[in-house]
Amino acid sequence: xxxxxxxxxxxxxxxxxxxxxxxxxxxxxxxxxxxxxxxxxxxxxxxxxxxxxxxxxxxxxxxxxxxxxxxxxxxxxxxxxxxxxxxxxxxxxxxxxxxxxxxxxxxxxxxxxxxxxxxxxxxxxxxxxxxxxxxxxxxxxxxxxxxxxxxxxxxxxxxxxxxxxxxxxxxxxxxxxxxxxxxxxxxxxxxxxxxxxxxxxxxxxxxxxxxxxxxxxxxxxxxxxxxxxxxxxxxxxxxxxxxxxxxxxxxxxxxxxxxxxxxxxxxxxxxxxxxxxxxxxxxxxxxxxxxxxxxxxxxxxxxxxxxxxxxxxxxxxxxxxxxxxxxxxxxxxxxxxxxxxxxxxxxxxxxxxxxxxxxxxxxxxxxxxxxxxxxxxxxxxxxxxxxxxxxxxxxxxxxxxxxxxxxxxxxxxxxxxxxxxxxxxxxxxxxxxxxxxxxxxxxxxxxxxx
Amino acid sequence: xxxxxxxxxxxxxxxxxxxxxxxxxxxxxxxxxxxxxxxxxxxxxxxxxxxxxxxxxxxxxxxxxxxxxxxxxxxxxxxxxxxxxxxxxxxxxxxxxxxxxxxxxxxxxxxxxxxxxxxxxxxxxxxxxxxxxxxxxxxxxxxxxxxxxxxxxxxxxxxxxxxxxxxxxxxxxxxxxxxxxxxxxxxxxxxxxxxxxxxxxxxxxxxxxxxxxxxxxxxxxxxxxxxxxxxxxxxxxxxxxxxxxxxxxxxxxxxxxxxxxxxxxxxxxxxxxxxxxxxxxxxxxxxxxxxxxxxxxxxxxxxxxxxxxxxxxxxxxxxxxxxxxxxxxxxxxxxxxxxxxxxxxxxxxxxxxxxxxxxxxxxxxxxxxxxxxxxxxxxxxxxxxxxxxxxxxxxxxxxxxxxxxxxxxxxxxxxxxxxxxxxxxxxxxxxxxxxxxxxxxxxxxxxxxx
Numbered sequence: 001x002x003x004x005x006x007x008x009x010x011x012x013x014x015x016x017x018x019x020x021x022x023x024x025x026x027x028x029x030x031x032x033x034x035x036x037x038x039x040x041x042x043x044x045x046x047x048x049x050x051x052x053x054x055x056x057x058x059x060x061x062x063x064x065x066x067x068x069x070x071x072x073x074x075x076x077x078x079x080x081x082x083x084x085x086x087x088x089x090x091x092x093x094x095x096x097x098x099x100x101x102x103x104x105x106x107x108x109x110x111x112x113x114x115x116x117x118x119x120x121x122x123x124x125x126x127x128x129x130x131x132x133x134x135x136x137x138x139x140x141x142x143x144x145x146x147x148x149x150x151x152x153x154x155x156x157x158x159x160x161x162x163x164x165x166x167x168x169x170x171x172x173x174x175x176x177x178x179x180x181x182x183x184x185x186x187x188x189x190x191x192x193x194x195x196x197x198x199x200x201x202x203x204x205x206x207x208x209x210x211x212x213x214x215x216x217x218x219x220x221x222x223x224x225x226x227x228x229x230x231x232x233x234x235x236x237x238x239x240x241x242x243x244x245x246x247x248x249x250x251x252x253x254x255x256x257x258x259x260x261x262x263x264x265x266x267x268x269x270x271x272x273x274x275x276x277x278x279x280x281x282x283x284x285x286x287x288x289x290x291x292x293x294x295x296x297x298x299x300x301x302x303x304x305x306x307x308x309x310x311x312x313x314x315x316x317x318x319x320x321x322x323x324x325x326x327x328x329x330x331x332x333x334x335x336x337x338x339x340x341x342x343x344x345x346x347x348x349x350x351x352x353x354x355x356x357x358x359x360x361x362x363x364x365x366x367x368x369x370x371x372x373x374x375x376x377x378x379x380x381x382x383x384x385x386x387x388x389x390x391x392x393x394x395x396x397x398x399x400x401x402x403x404x405x406x407x408x409x410x411x412x413x414x415x416x417x418x419x420x421x422x423x424x425x426x427x428x429x430x431x432x433x434x435x436x437x438x439x440x441x442x443x444x445x446x447x448x449x450x
Numbered sequence: 451x452x453x454x455x456x457x458x459x460x461x462x463x464x465x466x467x468x469x470x471x472x473x474x475x476x477x478x479x480x481x482x483x484x485x486x487x488x489x490x491x492x493x494x495x496x497x498x499x500x501x502x503x504x505x506x507x508x509x510x511x512x513x514x515x516x517x518x519x520x521x522x523x524x525x526x527x528x529x530x531x532x533x534x535x536x537x538x539x540x541x542x543x544x545x546x547x548x549x550x551x552x553x554x555x556x557x558x559x560x561x562x563x564x565x566x567x568x569x570x571x572x573x574x575x576x577x578x579x580x581x582x583x584x585x586x587x588x589x590x591x592x593x594x595x596x597x598x599x600x601x602x603x604x605x606x607x608x609x610x611x612x613x614x615x616x617x618x619x620x621x622x623x624x625x626x627x628x629x630x631x632x633x634x635x636x637x638x639x640x641x642x643x644x645x646x647x648x649x650x651x652x653x654x655x656x657x658x659x660x661x662x663x664x665x666x667x668x669x670x671x672x673x674x675x676x677x678x679x680x681x682x683x684x685x686x687x688x689x690x691x692x693x694x695x696x697x698x699x700x701x702x703x704x705x706x707x708x709x710x711x712x713x714x715x716x717x718x719x720x721x722x723x724x725x726x727x728x729x730x731x732x733x734x735x736x737x738x739x740x741x742x743x744x745x746x747x748x749x750x751x752x753x754x755x756x757x758x759x760x761x762x763x764x765x766x767x768x769x770x771x772x773x774x775x776x777x778x779x780x781x782x783x784x785x786x787x788x789x790x791x792x793x794x795x796x797x798x799x800x801x802x803x804x805x806x807x808x809x810x811x812x813x814x815x816x817x818x819x820x821x822x823x824x825x826x827x828x829x830x831x832x833x834x835x836x837x838x839x840x841x842x843x844x845x846x847x848x849x850x851x852x853x854x855x856x857x858x859x860x861x862x863x864x865x866x867x868x869x870x871x872x873x874x875x876x877x878x879x880x881x882x883x884x885x886x887x888x889x890x891x892x893x894x895x896x897x898x899x900x
Binding site: 002003004005006008009010011012013014015016017019020021022023024026030032067070074075076116120123124125127128129131132155157158159160161162163164165166167168169182183184185187188189194195196197198199200201202204205215216218219220222223230231313314317318319322323324326329330333334338339340341 | 452453454455456458459460461462463464465466467469470471472473474476480482517520524525526566570573574575577578579581582605607608609610611612613614615616617618619632633634635637638639644645646647648649650651652654655665666668669670672673680681763764767768769772773774776779780783784788789790791
């Protein structure tokens with residue numbers, strides 16, 4: 001099974017609508033934008049991520065023969081339509097904010113301009129890709145901001161929601177500033193630095209804890225980080241100290257120890273003392289176990305001597321905000337601006353752009369959401385990235401994106417860097433956009449002028 | 451990219467431990483069990499799911515040449531070890547609860563018995579697979595229990611965490627009793643019934659709402675479910691009524707309408723009245739938009755005339771409980787029972803079995819967690835499913851699993867069927883297990899007898 005690459009990874013309604021568009025020859029240009037309606041309770045900003053995978057997807061949209069057969073046999077679609085699907089490719093344009101860009105509600109981070117059926121078909125997977133990496137990068141960025149100088153490692157694969165979530169969470173967290181991940185495949189696929197020590201089972205499989213430490217040190221002489229909480233953390237720290245001279249004689253240094261349970265702040269102090277007294281001042285302390293950015297902040301605030309934090313489940317599931325209220329909405333069709341007016345879900349019409357002003361301190365001072373053809377002061381955030389179905393530039397490397405993301409975080413207003421969500425960052429609506437919305441509303445109540 | 455099938459979809463520590471096991475020739479039989487430590491706040495029971503994918507994974511564990519090259523070039527592993535990995539297959543045994551089984555904390559739903567390196571390597575992906583489908587089936591089952599006689603459809607792909615989460619959520623929800631999913635690929639891969647109507651963009655792309663309805667009806671004559679909340683829900687319902695006779699002349703029936711915003715209870719009453727007055731008594735009302743089982747319960751309780759509910763984001767992300775506190779722990783190595791004693795994370799040692807007693811009413815009366823060789827009254831829940839790396843039986847069909855899951859839900863104690871989580875279902879610990887734990891604790895403080 002390879003669900004990532006199947007064009008059937010979509011909602012049935014995309015195909016039923018496509019049958020209707022096909023029947024009606026509705027192939028005029030449509031403009032859709034992806035944006036977040038509002039922030040989850042604990043977020044003051046979001047970080048855009050997932051564009052690379054979204055563009056990969058668009059470049060490879062096609063139905064395979066078995067998929068076409070299956071659709072034909074379903075009885076839901078006409079033979080002509082299935083033949084049409086066989087030829088379907090994505091030939092549209094894409095504008096987007098670069099991955100790592102800080103953004104706010106209502107601001108589109110991606111715009112698709114393409115013949116209606118193409119722009120419609122790709123909705124589900126585009127949302128699926130942009131939504132997930134954006135929630136992870138946005139959560140990871142919070143930990144990055146509150147733990148300067150600390151190592152941060154993603155440990156979340158096992159409780160991530162499936163395979164793709166695991167590797168893309170590792171990617172998004174690294175992009176946002178994490179040091180790396182335990183997920184080997186994220187190293188293989190994306191070059192994310194991978195980290196790993198040992199599990200409790202390794203200790204338990206040995207009759208003696210010191211023997212387990214020694215065996216591990218011999219097997220991984222450059223990576224001696226020892227898990228010391230299986231039975232008695234302080235006793236294990238003393239065993240590490242006792243073992244260290246013997247390892248040193250063999251040219252092996254103890255790089256660190258890992259705490260995974262108990263009162264981490266208290267144990268870190270006690271373990272640090274034991275390590276220092278035993279001559280292991282350079283050994284680092286890595287903490288893990290049910291952490292998130294709030295727990296990390298609390299540990300740092302109380303002065304716990306922890307050097308590295310591994311954050312797993314709560315990062316990879318974005319546990320406090322496992323989804324975003326986001327949408328991919330039609331803004332224009334056949335040259336006319338469009339708008340949804342459903343209760344509580346109304347959208348701003350037209351092709352939009354976001355301009356960002358920086359203050360004299362270099363920090364972000366305010367954004368304005370406007371129409372593409374109504375420029376404002378500041379830096380435009382949406383850029384062309386794909387034309388006629390092909391990328392305009394080679395993709396930036398993950399390291400480049402990570403540096404860009406860091407520069408974005410550095411420009412956040414101070415209170416958002418401190419993770420205070422009030423006051424919200426100011427995003428204003430350009431007059432041109434309000435005027436267009438009003439015009440669209442007036443037109444929609446009547447048949448459109450043709 | 452095909453992350454599902456890569457053996458590198460694991461934590462680095464599995465590989466660093468395997469290097470040490472290899473160096474030390476630690477290839478004795480290990481027994482690991484997967485279980486949930488405790489229930490999330492809103493769950494009174496869990497439903498096991500994901501075994502099918504877990505067994506697929508175990509049957510296909512192997513390193514590819516590019517993966518082996520990459521590992522060798524990482525400098526972390528010995529050449530001999532990489533050669534050993536090239537030959538590695540899973541040759542162990544698996545015992546498990548069938549998918550669809552209702553289970554409770556501490557009860558293992560899967561046991562792996564295999565040479566240590568094999569049993570260790572597969573930890574991450576086994577947890578990843580069992581954890582995700584189990585949280586989804588467990589949440590979906592809640593909706594199934596409180597909405598008897600209603601249609602329930604998974605609409606969550608777009609905000610599921612990646613591709614695999616989307617298709618496996620559709621599978622798990624169907625297994626738990628949902629009617630189907632909007633995810634086309636879940637139909638293609640698993641035969642999950644797929645449902646779909648239209649998006650707001652389809653309505654907006656037309657200059658006239660009635661024209662949009664009519665175009666859709668012609669394109670999907672057997673599936674005329676019309677989205678009526680784009681502009682004004684009641685006005686749109688009246689347009690549907692006005693259009694219906696014309697469609698009827700062409701042999702097309704309006705099957706239903708969909709509400710996706712606003713006060714669903716109030717709108718459903720008003721729309722039902724309009725449809726009934728217009729001769730569309732058979733047209734169903736489908737509601738969607740930010741629903742979960744609590745919202746569905748509230749809509750049913752107030753008598754809203756809604757026939758079908760589409761549940762999306764909050765199901766596919768298990769939004770109120772996006773992860774389980776679960777573990778895959780070493781229970782025995784080389785014939786000796788093992789136990790982790792970390793603070794708050796201690797485990798019961800040994801190979802375990804769960805017996806379930808039913809009361810005279812046929813409802814579940816209590817479970818006992820015991821050792822495999824210490825049988826108790828009731829039905830054993832763990833069964834052998836794989837021997838020497840091969841499935842013992844062909845996989846049951848998803849329909850069979852769905853029927854079994856329904857029979858499990860029917861046996862829940864009444865208060866758990868009502869989603870009351872108190873009192874917790876009784877799971878007792880057999881005396882044999884307590885004795886073994888005590889014995890292991892006494893031994894671990896001394897070197898093991900050899």
